[in-house]
């Protein structure tokens with residue numbers, strides 16, 4: 278993203294090694310392990326992150342909250358970057374960015390247990406290499422989006438469309454409406470103004486492609502759980518069609 282390239286990722290809601298292997302081998306630019314709404318816990322990361330690392334995908338983790346101690350631990354375990362949910366204020370965003378950097382720039386305490394195992398020279402460049410993306414998904418965060426985007430240490434914004442639709446439009450029925458569409462334009466403009474990437478969670482692959490066309494820098498194409506449940510439905514549809522043909 279630092280070269281301004283668009284990228285596609287995949288979102289992991291499960292904490293399963295085999296699914297992570299399959300996703301990593303499929304060749305996505307980045308993979309996000311979700312600690313906020315997914316099944317993974319902090320203790321799963323030493324098992325899952327090396328699988329992603331092996332396939333050269335960028336290791337992103339959505340943290341459970343903006344708590345600095347949690348952000349630091351996720352980075353210590355070797356994540357390249359964090360997506361921090363539910364950021365409302367400049368203070369929250371500043372603290373999240375600070376938690377990602379060692380002093381004097383930030384407040385990160387030094388103990389990169391797993392990160393050093395991936396990269397012995399980690400300490401020399403961690404402050405520059407680590408990525409801190411904050412989620413714009415509340416009305417308050419949205420109102421502050423230009424100032425949040427401009428903060429030093431914030432590498433980019435990430436839109437949570439579902440929460441943002443609840444907060445701005447009263448629910449997911451607003452996702453297709455003008456208020457929501459204008460909101461996305463404003464977030465994109467806020468990123469563009471400071472030349473920082475803006476990502477978004479893709480609701481499905483078609484939606485993800487639309488968002489990339491619209492100008493988002495990075496977008497998740499799907500989640501492991503939605504892919505699996507779509508495949509199940511497809512299998513059931515095929516089975517239902519063929520069993521009705523058998524009866525005929």
Ligand code: 3PY
Nearest residue numbers: 414437438439440478
């Ligand atoms: C949202 O859409 O609110 C998200 O956080 C995506 O997971």
Ligand code: MG
Nearest residue numbers: 414437439440
């Ligand atoms: Mg959300």
